[in-house]
Amino acid sequence: MPAIYVHIPFCQQRCWYCDFITYANKASLIPQYLEALLQEIRLLGSAAPETDKEVGSIFLGGGTPSLLQPGQVRAILSAIQQRFEVRPDAEITLEANPGTISLGKLQGYREAGVNRLSLGIQSFDDIELAGIGRIHNAKIAYESIELARLAGYKALSLDLIFGLPGQTLQSWEASLDAALAAPARHLSLYSLILEEGTFLASQVAQGAVKLPEDDLTAGMYELAREKLAAAGWKHYEISNWALSAADESRHNKVYWQQNDWLGVGVGAHGLCNGWQTANIETIEGYISAIGDEPQSLEFPLSPTNASRLRVDTDDSMRTFMIFGLRLLEEGVSEAEFQLRFGQGMGKVFGREIERLLKRGLIERVDFPDGPHLRLTHAAVPIGNQAFMEFVES
Numbered sequence: 001m002p003a004i005y006v007h008i009p010f011c012q013q014r015c016w017y018c019d020f021i022t023y024a025n026k027a028s029l030i031p032q033y034l035e036a037l038l039q040e041i042r043l044l045g046s047a048a049p050e051t052d053k054e055v056g057s058i059f060l061g062g063g064t065p066s067l068l069q070p071g072q073v074r075a076i077l078s079a080i081q082q083r084f085e086v087r088p089d090a091e092i093t094l095e096a097n098p099g100t101i102s103l104g105k106l107q108g109y110r111e112a113g114v115n116r117l118s119l120g121i122q123s124f125d126d127i128e129l130a131g132i133g134r135i136h137n138a139k140i141a142y143e144s145i146e147l148a149r150l151a152g153y154k155a156l157s158l159d160l161i162f163g164l165p166g167q168t169l170q171s172w173e174a175s176l177d178a179a180l181a182a183p184a185r186h187l188s189l190y191s192l193i194l195e196e197g198t199f200l201a202s203q204v205a206q207g208a209v210k211l212p213e214d215d216l217t218a219g220m221y222e223l224a225r226e227k228l229a230a231a232g233w234k235h236y237e238i239s240n241w242a243l244s245a246a247d248e249s250r251h252n253k254v255y256w257q258q259n260d261w262l263g264v265g266v267g268a269h270g271l272c273n274g275w276q277t278a279n280i281e282t283i284e285g286y287i288s289a290i291g292d293e294p295q296s297l298e299f300p301l302s303p304t305n306a307s308r309l310r311v312d313t314d315d316s317m318r319t320f321m322i323f324g325l326r327l328l329e330e331g332v333s334e335a336e337f338q339l340r341f342g343q344g345m346g347k348v349f350g351r352e353i354e355r356l357l358k359r360g361l362i363e364r365v366d367f368p369d370g371p372h373l374r375l376t377h378a379a380v381p382i383g384n385q386a387f388m389e390f391v392e393s
């Protein structure tokens with residue numbers, strides 16, 4: 001059963017830290033883009049074998065999907081519903097950014113079928129928000145949460161960033177408190193990554209902006225772990241917390257568990273039926289590729305692919321370990337590994353596992369389907385050290 005990721009590559013303006021595939025000042029292309037997107041969905045849906053039609057989750061991400069009107073979101077979801085079999089209990093998430101939403105829009109998205117909202121709050125501090133070029137301030141962040149509540153979204157997720165320019169432990173704690181006071185049931189807390197080529201990276205390189213020291217950023221993560229645990233939140237993935245198991249992001253778990261998903265739209269990546277696909281990254285290129293002569297392509301390939309790779313078993317086993325270890329409770333299942341790859345985890349990665357067990361970075365825990373490996377509590381902030389063992393040298 002695949003999940004479907006739909007990329008909406010439009011933003012009002014580019015945030016200073018952002019290197020996502022998104023474009024500012026191209027909103028006039030939205031109607032044409034949506035035509036192309038619907039066409040890609042139809043092509044994939046027509047080519048999908050009956051066994052690959054059932055869809056358990058849909059994620060509209062970006063970019064800023066909340067720049068779309070409800071009717072446009074409805075058109076995307078209807079196209080998916082017409083060509084695939086979307087389960088009645090499917091999780092359908094839309095990413096929304098404060099500053100681009102209204103009550104009418106949020107209600108319209110719900111009526112179109114969206115049942116989970118992910119709000120890009122990032123911080124509740126005006127200076128911090130201005131320091132990363134966001135279009136909203138703290139007041140708009142609070143208002144957005146209230147709009148989501150009024151529109152009836154029970155499954156509400158908030159994104160926050162730590163390690164921001166000028167951020168202190170106190171201001172981070174204030175943002176966490178504000179998030180905890182909100183009616184959210186899911187939180188994604190990301191450490192700011194300084195991406196090459198971004199405006200923020202050039203500011204830092206010139207010395208015009210200073211980022212918090214690594215120790216302080218690590219302290220912010222630690223503070224979040226402690227506060228959220230004390231408030232009864234479940235830390236289920238390195239950067240994600242949920243109020244209960246039912247509030248975990250089903251869609252993102254598809255990625256972490258390396259199950260099948262289709263990626264549609266500009267720059268979207270997919271992993272399905274043994275293929276790894278990545279779409280063309282420009283809006284114009286994408287629109288033009290979908291208009292090319294129809295080709296009969298094997299599912300899940302699309303004329304909009306910039307790359308198509310057959311999944312390599314060795315890579316796939318490594319990725320399974322790295323992504324699976326991000327799941328802090330279940331980690332990776334030895335039985336699942338055997339089922340997928342036809343060989344034992346211990347046989348393939350025996351030495352790596354022994355080293356990590358010895359260093360106290362992972363532990364073996366019994367589950368109903370047998371032993372699982374997962375990060376130890378102490379290893380969570382330094383998970384990368386464990387992942388490195390599975391990176392091909």
Ligand code: SF4
Binds near residue numbers: 013018019
């Ligand atoms: S809103 Fe999100 S996707 Fe758009 S520029 Fe800002 S960080 Fe990037």
